[in-house]
Amino acid sequence: MSPDIAVKICGLATPADVAATAAAGAVYCGFVFFAKSPRNISFDAAAALAVDAPVGLAKVALTVNADDAFLDALVAKVPLDMLQLHGSESPARVTEVKARYGLPVMKAVGVADAADLVVLDSYLTVADQILVDAKPPRTAELPGGNGLSFDWRLIAGRRWPVPWMLAGGLTPDNVAEAIRVTGARQVDVSSGVESAPGIKDAHKIATFCRAAAGAGVRR
Numbered sequence: 001m002s003p004d005i006a007v008k009i010c011g012l013a014t015p016a017d018v019a020a021t022a023a024a025g026a027v028y029c030g031f032v033f034f035a036k037s038p039r040n041i042s043f044d045a046a047a048a049l050a051v052d053a054p055v056g057l058a059k060v061a062l063t064v065n066a067d068d069a070f071l072d073a074l075v076a077k078v079p080l081d082m083l084q085l086h087g088s089e090s091p092a093r094v095t096e097v098k099a100r101y102g103l104p105v106m107k108a109v110g111v112a113d114a115a116d117l118v119v120l121d122s123y124l125t126v127a128d129q130i131l132v133d134a135k136p137p138r139t140a141e142l143p144g145g146n147g148l149s150f151d152w153r154l155i156a157g158r159r160w161p162v163p164w165m166l167a168g169g170l171t172p173d174n175v176a177e178a179i180r181v182t183g184a185r186q187v188d189v190s191s192g193v194e195s196a197p198g199i200k201d202a203h204k205i206a207t208f209c210r211a212a213a214g215a216g217v218r219r
């Protein structure tokens with residue numbers, strides 16, 4: 001697979017998910033720690049997956065407005081390469097988390113309109129990466145992983161001074177177009193590579209990664 005586009009497969013729950021993600025050439029795998037999510041896993045389960053993950057597959061922990069006690073326990077138990085903050089954490093909280101754990105932090109920002117890009121800007125000096133995701137509907141149970149896209153034209157031609165990842169409603173069928181419109185070099189997917197909520201599909205993971213790599217080659 002071309003290293004031109006880095007893929008993150010989020011919401012892994014089983015050794016087979018990790019194996020499929022690595023075999024497909026993804027660069028990152030994500031573990032969700034959010035009780036309401038169908039993808040939520042325990043620290044023990046994540047630790048077992050992370051310890052057995054192939055070298056080179058970056059392990060990302062996704063949390064939502066987690067406090068220090070939660071993050072202390074997570075980081076003590078699970079070997080991680082990055083923390084993904086997917087709630088309403090402020091720039092000051094991102095700074096605190098980076099300093100406390102010494103891990104790179106990716107801040108997720110929900111985008112629905114141009115005003116959200118102003119919010120995004122406020123994280124550029126504090127986060128190591130930005131996850132540019134679809135803003136969840138007000139009624140959504142989950143702040144992410146809803147399989148919804150935003151209007152990619154909102155960020156067409158935008159460039160930021162830190163690495164960023166496109167997310168939200170990506171699928172094997174639309175990821176190439178999403179990359180073409182936005183110029184993303186990294187993409188993140190969860191529900192688009194599932195057969196049911198929380199159940200990853202190895203064939204969809206492979207097809208998604210191939211489609212992303214193909215889009216990178218054509219850029």
Ligand SMILES: O=C(O)c1ccccc1NCC(=O)[C@H](O)[C@H](O)COP(=O)(O)O
Binds near residue numbers: 147
């Ligand atoms: O995936 C979840 O269940 C989840 C729960 C709580 C916060 C965030 C969550 N997922 C965030 C992700 O990183 C997803 O990959 C991203 O939002 C894209 O999701 P999807 O639209 O399903 O591909």
